[in-house]
Amino acid sequence: MKNNIIIIAIVVIFVAIIIVARNIIKTNRTINKIDKMITLAAEGDFKEEFFDESKLSALETKFANYLSASNISAINVALARSIISSEGGYIKVSSNPGQGSTFSVFLPRNS
Numbered sequence: 091m092k093n094n095i096i097i098i099a100i101v102v103i104f105v106a107i108i109i110v111a112r113n114i115i116k117t118n119r120t121i122n123k124i125d126k127m128i129t130l131a132a133e134g135d136f137k138e139e140f141f142d143e144s145k146l147s148a149l150e151t152k153f154a155n156y157l158s159a160s161n162i163s164a165i166n167v168a169l170a171r172s173i174i175s176s177e178g179g180y181i182k183v184s185s186n187p188g189q190g191s192t193f194s195v196f197l198p199r200n201s
C-alpha cells in the first residue's frame with residue numbers, strides 16, 4: 091500500500107511538471123509573435139497586416155492558463171510532499187533559471 095501511495099505521489103509531480111512545461115512553451119510562442127509585432131512597429135515597419143489583435147487576446151488567455159496550471163501544480167506538489175512526508179521521506183528540489191528543475195524523492199528503507 092505504501093508503495094502505491096508513493097508511486098501516485100511521484101506521478102502527480104511529473105504530471106504537474108508536464109502541464110506547466112507545456113503551458114510555458116505555448117506562452118513563449120505567443121510572446122515571440124507579439125515581440126515580432128512590437129519590434130516591427132518600433133522600427134517603423136508597422137503594417138496593419140503584421141498586427142494581429144487576436145494574438146494579444148491569446149496572450150492574455152495563455153497567461154491565465156499558465157497561472158491556473160501553476161496553481162494546480164503547486165497544490166499537487168504540496169499533496170505529494172504531504173504523502174511522502176507521512177511515510178518519513180522528503181522531496182528535494184533544485185532549480186536553475188533557464189535549465190529547469192530537478193525533483194528528488196527520498197524515502198526511508200523498510201526496517
